[in-house]
Amino acid sequence: MTPTGPDDELEGRVAVVTGAGGGIGRAVALRLARAGAIVVVADRRLAAAEQTAADITAAGGQAQPMSVDVVDGSAVASMFDVTVTRWGALDILVNNAGVVTKPSPLASFDEDDFDRLVAVNFKGVFLGLRHGLPHMIEQGRGVVVNVASVSAIRNVRNLGPYAATKHAVVALTRAAATEVGEHGVRVNALLPGPTNTPLVVGREGAETGAGDEFAGQVPLGRISQPEEQAEAALFLVSDRAGFISGSSLLVDGAMAYVD
Numbered sequence: 379m380t381p382t383g384p385d386d387e388l389e390g391r392v393a394v395v396t397g398a399g400g401g402i403g404r405a406v407a408l409r410l411a412r413a414g415a416i417v418v419v420a421d422r423r424l425a426a427a428e429q430t431a432a433d434i435t436a437a438g439g440q441a442q443p444m445s446v447d448v449v450d451g452s453a454v455a456s457m458f459d460v461t462v463t464r465w466g467a468l469d470i471l472v473n474n475a476g477v478v479t480k481p482s483p484l485a486s487f488d489e490d491d492f493d494r495l496v497a498v499n500f501k502g503v504f505l506g507l508r509h510g511l512p513h514m515i516e517q518g519r520g521v522v523v524n525v526a527s528v529s530a531i532r533n534v535r536n537l538g539p540y541a542a543t544k545h546a547v548v549a550l551t552r553a554a555a556t557e558v559g560e561h562g563v564r565v566n567a568l569l570p571g572p573t574n575t576p577l578v579v580g581r582e583g584a585e586t587g588a589g590d591e592f593a594g595q596v597p598l599g600r601i602s603q604p605e606e607q608a609e610a611a612l613f614l615v616s617d618r619a620g621f622i623s624g625s626s627l628l629v630d631g632a633m634a635y636v637d
């Protein structure tokens with residue numbers, strides 16, 4: 379059974395979740411909304427963002443869908459401007475949007491795939507921090523969760539460049555936490571293990587078998603559900619985590635420590 383936190387602890391807070399049209403980001407958006415947050419649901423795929431926002435609204439929450447590509451600096455800056463203008467603040471930012479490319483050894487890794495990984499997973503998080511933190515610094519409060527991966531600390535075969543971008547996300551998290559702590563802003567990384575999302579099991583529900591392959595590498599014997607990652611994200615953005623900053627929270631069923 380998935381544990382649940384208090385259901386009104388984010389009442390009135392304004393959250394932006396990137397990549398919230400599917401997978402972990404969608405689960406995070408729904409969970410933060412259920413805890414009372416107003417959620418800006420940002421995704422490159424507008425229809426998917428609209429679906430998540432509609433589901434939040436149908437459940438009695440407040441949400442605004444937005445079409446945003448996290449590799450586009452001016453679009454990211456405008457996402458925060460629109461959020462603050464319409465909702466009055468930027469209390470919570472979850473830099474979740476990320477991609478994975480075809481697994482391959484470095485000796486034959488596709489250069490375009492490398493560029494895409496760096497652009498979305500690394501620069502996308504940088505741009506979220508670059509344009510989101512000034513609002514939080516000005517407010518004197520805020521909390522950020524950057525979604526990295528267990529591959530930030532454990533080698534996952536044939537995913538070297540993906541893992542490198544996730545190491546980079548952890549480095550950015552630590553740097554940001556030390557820079558903005560004095561302004562009352564916390565920044566942490568969430569490191570999911572393999573999770574049941576289209577990124578792992580394939581879009582349109584088409585099983586690729588990758589989920590089964592990963593399950594065998596997890597001591598708990600299964601991959602996680604997006605809702606389990608969302609529960610950890612909720613904890614990190616809540617006041618219950620008030621003294622946690624610069625941390626990397628592994629939610630991986632102990633996969634990181636398998637030899």
Ligand SMILES: NC(=O)c1ccc[n+]([C@@H]2O[C@H](COP(=O)([O-])OP(=O)(O)OC[C@H]3O[C@@H](n4cnc5c(N)ncnc54)[C@H](O)[C@@H]3O)[C@@H](O)[C@H]2O)c1
Pocket residue numbers: 396397398399400401402403420421422423426446447448449474475476477478498502525526527528569570571572573574575576577578
């Ligand atoms: N699923 C896993 O097993 C797993 C494990 C560890 C870490 N993660 C990380 O969790 C995050 C979410 O992964 P997921 O499994 O939910 O993936 P997903 O593919 O299911 O969902 C990602 C969402 O991000 C959106 N997106 C992609 N590129 C974007 C861009 N440039 N701008 C805006 N939105 C964009 C997609 O449209 C999609 O809705 C990623 O950062 C991923 O690296 C996932």
